[in-house]
Amino acid sequence: MTLEVGRPLQGAPLGHERASLLDVKDLSVEFRLRKKVVHAVNGFSCSVSPGETLAILGESGSGKSVTAHAIMGTLNTTTAKVTGGEVWFEGRDLLRLPDRERRRVRGRKIAIIFQDSLSALNPLFTVANQIGEMFRFHDGMNKRAAERAAVDLMGRVGIPDARRRAGAYPHEFSGGMRQRIMIAMALALDPALLIADEPTTALDVTVQAQIMELLKDLQREMGMGLVLITHDLGVVADMADRIVVMYAGKAVEVSPVHDLYSSPGHPYTAGLLQSIPRLDSAEDELRPIGGAPPDMTRLATGCSFQPRCRWAQNICKGEPPPLRTVADGRRSACHFAEAVLHGDEAVLHGDQAVLVGDEASGDEHA
Amino acid sequence: MIPAWSGRSELPEPTGDAAEAAAETTAVEPGASFLADAWSELVHNPLFIISGAIVVLILAIVIFPAPFAGLFGHGNPHACNLADSNEGPRAGHPFGFDVQGCDLYANVIYGARPTVTIGLLVTGTSLMIAIVLGSLAGFLGGAVDTILGRLADVFFGFPFILGAIIILTVIPERNVLTVSLVLIIFGWPVMTRLMRSTVLGERSKDYVLAARSLGASNMRILRKHILPNAVAPVIVYATLVTGGIMVAEATLTFLGVGLQAPAISWGLELASAQTEIQQYPHLLIFPGLFLSITVLAFVTLGDTLRDALDPRLR
Numbered sequence: 001m002t003l004e005v006g007r008p009l010q011g012a013p014l015g016h017e018r019a020s021l022l023d024v025k026d027l028s029v030e031f032r033l034r035k036k037v038v039h040a041v042n043g044f045s046c047s048v049s050p051g052e053t054l055a056i057l058g059e060s061g062s063g064k065s066v067t068a069h070a071i072m073g074t075l076n077t078t079t080a081k082v083t084g085g086e087v088w089f090e091g092r093d094l095l096r097l098p099d100r101e102r103r104r105v106r107g108r109k110i111a112i113i114f115q116d117s118l119s120a121l122n123p124l125f126t127v128a129n130q131i132g133e134m135f136r137f138h139d140g141m142n143k144r145a146a147e148r149a150a151v152d153l154m155g156r157v158g159i160p161d162a163r164r165r166a167g168a169y170p171h172e173f174s175g176g177m178r179q180r181i182m183i184a185m186a187l188a189l190d191p192a193l194l195i196a197d198e199p200t201t202a203l204d205v206t207v208q209a210q211i212m213e214l215l216k217d218l219q220r221e222m223g224m225g226l227v228l229i230t231h232d233l234g235v236v237a238d239m240a241d242r243i244v245v246m247y248a249g250k251a252v253e254v255s256p257v258h259d260l261y262s263s264p265g266h267p268y269t270a271g272l273l274q275s276i277p278r279l280d281s282a283e284d285e286l287r288p289i290g291g292a293p294p295d296m297t298r299l300a301t302g303c304s305f306q307p308r309c310r311w312a313q314n315i316c317k318g319e320p321p322p323l324r325t326v327a328d329g330r331r332s333a334c335h336f337a338e339a340v341l342h343g344d345e346a347v348l349h350g351d352q353a354v355l356v357g358d359e360a361s362g363d364e365h366a
Numbered sequence: 367m368i369p370a371w372s373g374r375s376e377l378p379e380p381t382g383d384a385a386e387a388a389a390e391t392t393a394v395e396p397g398a399s400f401l402a403d404a405w406s407e408l409v410h411n412p413l414f415i416i417s418g419a420i421v422v423l424i425l426a427i428v429i430f431p432a433p434f435a436g437l438f439g440h441g442n443p444h445a446c447n448l449a450d451s452n453e454g455p456r457a458g459h460p461f462g463f464d465v466q467g468c469d470l471y472a473n474v475i476y477g478a479r480p481t482v483t484i485g486l487l488v489t490g491t492s493l494m495i496a497i498v499l500g501s502l503a504g505f506l507g508g509a510v511d512t513i514l515g516r517l518a519d520v521f522f523g524f525p526f527i528l529g530a531i532i533i534l535t536v537i538p539e540r541n542v543l544t545v546s547l548v549l550i551i552f553g554w555p556v557m558t559r560l561m562r563s564t565v566l567g568e569r570s571k572d573y574v575l576a577a578r579s580l581g582a583s584n585m586r587i588l589r590k591h592i593l594p595n596a597v598a599p600v601i602v603y604a605t606l607v608t609g610g611i612m613v614a615e616a617t618l619t620f621l622g623v624g625l626q627a628p629a630i631s632w633g634l635e636l637a638s639a640q641t642e643i644q645q646y647p648h649l650l651i652f653p654g655l656f657l658s659i660t661v662l663a664f665v666t667l668g669d670t671l672r673d674a675l676d677p678r679l680r
Contacts, residue, residue: 069579072579074575074578074579078507078508103581103582103583104581105581106578106579106580106581107579107580107581107582108581111579111580112576112579112580114572114575114576116572119571119572119573120572120573120575120576121573121576122573122577122591122594122595123573123595124594124595125594133590134580137581137582137586138581182576185576185580186580
């Protein structure tokens with residue numbers, strides 16, 4: 001998929017003064033295994049305004065999905081523990097709500113859709129029954145009314161011949177249609193916030209585009225906030241208003257979408273952008289980010305991206321860079337964010353530059 | 367496999383009132399169409415028809431033995447004449463006579479009741495226990511799982527026949543209920559284990575997570591989502607094991623620790639036949655034949671049910 005850089009935004013840029021719908025502050029999640037502790041999320045913060053699309057972008061293991069489940073309260077509590085932070089939603093901190101209250105928020109106020117729609121649907125029940133369950137369970141509708149509402153909803157998410165297909169089982173649908181059914185279930189109760197956890201990863205590219213288009217339309221129609229979790233920069237470019245780039249369980253950069261593509265404010269983001277093919281670039285070769293994703297059981301002191309950063313300097317090893325505002329509406333967690341932003345090579349390769357290990361210099365490996 | 371919706375394909379394109387009507391048809395019991403699908407698969411399976419018919423016939427014999435026993439004019443199992451002791455088959459007495467000179471056919475017919483009752487009672491009760499304990503252990507995990515698991519291990523540790531003999535020799539009165547109880551004691555752990563493992567497998571599936579993130583409570587998830595998906599294997603195992611339980615009843619009785627005369631059961635008939643097998647084989651053959659056919663029918667029924675009910679095969 002090609003990126004259209006610098007494409008104007010759909011809506012007006014969202015100012016910070018607007019009351020946010022969801023406000024995640026300093027969220028930390030750990031997985032306690034037998035011998036070690038995996039620090040999956042380490043002080044992650046983000047906010048979503050009503051009607052806004054926020055993309056959480058990161059590679060596998062960066063803590064995107066764990067963040068989503070921590071917000072939903074669906075972490076597997078035998079191993080996962082939320083060790084700190086706040087999740088404010090409609091004036092309440094979800095992490096401090098009693099279970100019963102929290103359940104009421106789930107589905108009704110915040111809904112989520114998953115990557116693999118076949119396994120996310122119960123194989124034994126017809127799709128209309130499953131969509132209808134939302135109405136029966138949350139709204140106390142009777143069976144017949146719920147079925148009818150389900151058929152309506154199936155039509156709205158673009159399932160052709162919904163009435164006839166209502167009695168079919170999940171395995172009788174194609175992947176794209178199943179994802180539509182998942183979306184229908186998630187939107188049944190008109191939630192204020194929808195979290196889409198890699199909604200199109202399991203689908204082929206044409207269907208991906210259709211599902212994204214559908215999500216965009218439904219979001220505009222219903223005015224809900226959308227958190228789009230993805231590792232696909234292409235998907236983000238078309239959909240999101242703002243992007244949070246996640247690395248090692250932290251937000252390393254927050255930016256309006258078009259700014260990020262034209263001038264990344266964090267070396268990791270810069271690396272990501274250089275590692276995808278672009279039509280508007282003269283360069284033939286892709287430059288992957290060197291090194292391996294961090295070991296989440298032993299986090300580096302200082303900046304967590306420093307071992308892979310080609311501009312790493314002494315300070316990066318010692319001090320963790322805070323996420324700070326570096327330009328209008330843009331925040332970055334890099335000591336040299338301004339230099340990265342403006343491509344100031346002099347600073348980046350400054351006198352204090354340290355010798356960077358082989359594994360860290362992406363150039364040689366490219 | 368016929369998809370559930372294909373039956374409605376002859377409906378005209380719905381418009382206006384017709385659309386309403388179509389929605390109504392669609393809305394009728396979509397949960398039932400899973401069973402309807404299973405059923406339509408079953409009725410096309412000759413094995414199911416045959417074994418089902420035999421099971422129905424046997425159940426009829428169990429519930430109303432008298433008309434079946436009277437089929438050849440000598441329906442009273444207690445009308446005995448010692449002069450006929452161990453006589454072979456003859457007119458009006460198709461199976462011959464037992465050692466007491468009682469009509470063997472009437473005895474075999476009446477003997478079905480305790481054997482089949484024990485088979486169904488033990489299976490049914492063990493199944494209930496297994497579904498409740500197994501889903502709790504599998505779903506809750508942790509301490510509940512550990513305690514139930516170790517408890518089941520205790521019963522696994524005993525060789526079944528040995529354990530049953532020990533308990534039954536201690537019990538003063540041995541009847542259908544006490545024999546059933548002993549068989550249940552040794553029967554529930556296997557089924558509970560099976561149930562636990564399938565619940566454990568389903569618990570971590572995405573659709574459970576999806577249900578949870580759409581606001582369902584634990585109880586609801588267990589009841590509405592996990593149970594229907596996890597219960598098929600254990601139900602099928604139960605039908606398979608029903609035959610085994612009947613054999614176990616016959617075995618215990620044969621060994622002298624099951625039901626006691628003057629009760630009538632296949633096990634008792636086989637037990638009394640053992641000493642005179644060589645001279646009077648009919649004493650063994652006829653009750654044995656009934657027992658074998660019954661067990662075979664239940665096992666086959668279980669087999670066909672598994673094929674139809676298991677969603678992974680559909």
